[in-house]
Amino acid sequence: MAGRRSAGLLLYRGxxxxxxxxxxxMGGPLWARRDAGAWTVPKGEYVPPEEPWDAARREFQEELGVPPPDGPALPLGEIRQSGGKVVTAWAVEGDLDPEQVEPGTFEMEWPRGSGAVGTFxxxxxxxxxxxxxxxxRLVAGQRVFLDRLAVRLASGA
Incomplete structure (x- = not known):
């Protein structure tokens, strides 16, 4: 699985x-009862030659069902999660009503080994x-994005 890449947008507001x-x-049955460590920057996988910035905006729209905000993007760099996936993120100032979110779906076999496929x-x-x-709440590997955002905002980024 090494070599997988994701890109995402971390919205922030004052x-x-x-x-x-x-x-x-995170949706689906594996995360349903978890809170700590079960939240993520809205992101998704991409394959070059798609640019990470384009993927971050596309995935925001696909995952949340609302367009990403326009405005200056603060690069938050890359991290490598424990599973080996490399995540690139940007912070964008914006506001969004969580009630407006209409998430995309995925299919998976559940329960595993049952042969039954569910949509989540x-x-x-x-x-x-x-x-x-x-x-x-954030997945441990992504917490550094919070630190980087704080530094960027404190420096007038």
Whole structure:
């Protein structure tokens, strides 16, 4: 599985209490009862020659069912998740009502080995979180994106 690449957009907004980020809870039966470590930057896989930025915008639309916001993008770089997937992310300032999200779906055999194929949402919900809430919920490998965003915003990025 090494060599897989994903790209995503981390939406952020300023509030009276500080910066919040929009995270997506991974859909499907494997994640249904989990909270901590079960949220992700809205992202998806791509294959070069598709550019990561184009893939990030496409996947945002596919996963959330709403267009990505326009505006300046802050590069957050790449990380390698524990499974070997390389994730590239950008932060974009914007606002989005979680109630407007209409997630895309995927199919998988469930329960495994049963021969039955079910259709599940790519993400089953999205929500805004402050830094501590986001850090507690985000997949461990992606937490560095929160740190990089904080540095970019503090430096006037």
């Amino acid at each position: 509030t009276a209490t500080g910066v919040e980020v929009l995270l997506a809870h 949402p790519e993400v089953d919900r999205v929500a805004w979180f402050g830094p501590d809430g986001a850090r507690a």
